[in-house]
Amino acid sequence: MDYAQSYEDLEKLFLNELVKNRKFMAALAYMKPNRTAEEMFSYIWSLDEAHRFLTPALLPSSKSKDASCVYCRQGDIAHKLGNLDKALKLYNLAIVSAPHPAIMTGNSSFDKDNTRVLGNVYGDLAQAYMSRSVLLFDMEQYEKCFNDIDRALELDCLPPSQKVKILEIKEKCQKIFLEGKIKELSASEKALNTSQSSFAYVNPMPPKLTECNSAIPCVSSAVTLAYTPLQGRHLTANRGIVPGKCA
Known part of the structure; x- marks a missing residue:
């Protein structure tokens, strides 16, 4: 079986070739802090x-329906025994191992026409997402659970009985989300109406720069990136800056 080379392997080969072709020192000299x-x-x-x-x-991708099915069953056993961390790892392996539909370019959604034609091919993937969503609900990871349910439903491969089950879980997630938002709003209002209001601090928007630095767009053009062996990389002012003023 072929294995992809790691980035470290590629980097080592590249640097060795630069040394061999006597280009390493020139490349090193170009890499300056400025x-x-x-x-x-x-x-x-x-x-x-x-x-x-x-x-x-x-x-080429090496996906296996059989491996995905085995991981999913092992995950079910671990879930029933209460070993949630082990179950999560096994469900993750089931999802990674299962055949996946093509992803449309520029869109994170699956190619739905493809999943309808080859629905049985992706049944193991849908099952793994469904099983993991149930586990995530038990782990109180409601947002992740919600996302897995959507992924399972989007594949359109689950039997009607399983669809009903995860739709019920999805409804519970939505209810928990709503209750959580109401509690957050109530807590915010309470904080603002008590002596603790001074702690309800909101970060102000950063001031707009008059002119951005060409090398570092997030800072002002009034500063320059410098380097010294003693200080390393640091910023220095290249013109007079009034304290408190956005240069």
Whole structure:
């Protein structure tokens, strides 16, 4: 069985090739603290060695319905025995092992036409999502439970009886969400109407910069990224800045 190389393996091959071709010192000299990440990446990607050694080989997916089914059954046993952490790991393995439908480009949703035609192929995936959603509900991970239910239903492969079961759980999740929101609002109103209101602090919006730094867009152009062996990377003012003023 072929295995994909790790990033560390690719990086090691790339650096060895740079040393072999006597380009390592030039690359090292270019990587200065005042360079932007975009500049450094562009330099690295301009090297032939980067394209040859930093491009990972894409291996075909090795999915197995049988493996997914086994993991799911083991997860069910662990769940019944109350070993929730073990059950979660097994359900995760069941989901990873199960065949997956194609993902539409630019959309996180499944290709629904594909799932309707090949519904039986993805039945194990839907079952694994459903089983994990029940476990997540018992673990009080209601948002994650809600998401798994949607994934299972979106595959449109579950028998009617199982659909009814997880729709009931979904309804319970929605009720818990609503009750939680009401409690949050009540707690917020209570805090604002008591002597503790001074602690109900909301972070103010950051001031708008007059001019952004070209190298670091989130800071002002009034500062420059500098480097010294003693201080390392640090910011220095390149013009007079009045205390409290947004430069």
